[in-house]
Amino acid sequence: MKPASSPPDLSRIGGRALREVFETLLSFSVTEVSEVPPAGDESEDYRLVGIVTLNGDRLSGNVRLQLPEDFARLAVSRVVRDHGGEGPADLGIEDLVGELCNMIAGRVAASLRPEGYAALLDPPVVLRAAHLLPEPGPAREWGRTCWSCEGHVLTLEIQCRYPGP
C-alpha cells in the first residue's frame, strides 16, 4: 500500500491504543495531561520502561511506555485480584509492563498499516531507568503523550522513521 502523503499523527494513534489497552486489561481509565517534569520524588522518577521495536519496509521505530514502579505494582495487583490470584508475588511487574507495551505497540502497528506503513513487532524489552526525558527529533517522527492514571503519571512515546522509497 502507498503511504499517505502526510505522516501519521503518532500522538493520536498512541493515545487511542493506550486507552484501549488500559481499559480492557486493567479496567483503569486514563486522562491525558500536559508534560509533567520529574517530581524529584525517587519512587516516581525511578521508572520501568517497556520498549517494543517496529520494523517495516517503510517504517522503523519504537514504542516506549514509561511507568512509575509503584504504578506497575498497582497494575499487577489489579490483574491478580481480578483473576482470583493469591498475590502479586506470582506475577512479575516487568512482565506486565512488557506486555502492556507490546499490546499498545500492536495497536499502533495496526493503525499505521492502513496508512501504508506496515511493520512487525519485536518482543518487548523492559528496563529500569531514571525518568527519561524526550529525545530531540523532528516533530513528524515523534509522538509523546503523558497520562494520569490512578494518581500516577505515565508517558507514552512513539518514534517512527520513514525511509524514502
Add this chain to the structure above:
Amino acid sequence: MTPKVLSVDDSKTIRLLLARLFRPFACEFFAASNGEEGLAIAAEQRPDLILLDYNMPVMDGIAMLRRLREDPELRRTPVIMLTAEAGCESMATVARLGVRDYVTKPFREEQLLAKAGRIIPLIARPEAPPVPPDPPPIP
C-alpha cells in the same frame, strides 16, 4: 475425559490470565513460554486446544504452527492464535496453516471463551442455575 488446554506465550501475565480464565471449566491447563517448550508439551499431553502467541522469542507462533502441522500426531490439534497485532498480514499465513481463530490482546474474556467453546463445547460461560419452580401451595 477432561479437556486439555495448552497456552504458549512468553508473557507470564498472559499465561496467568489464561490459567485463571479456564479454571472454572475443569480443564487440565498446561503452559509453555515459547514454541519449543510448547511442542514438547503438546507431544506429551495431546491438548484439545492450543492458545498460541504470535510473537515469542526462541520459537515464535508461526514456526511452532508449521511444526505442529508437519507432525502426523498433532497436525489436527485446534489452535487459536493470540496476537498483539490486529489485522497482521501474517494472519493470512496463519489461516493457511489451519488456525481456527484468533483474538487480539488484550482480549475480552467472553470473546475468547466463546471461541474456545466452539472447539471444546464444555467451555462456555457458567450460567446461573435455573430458578426452581415455586413450591406447591400449602394446603
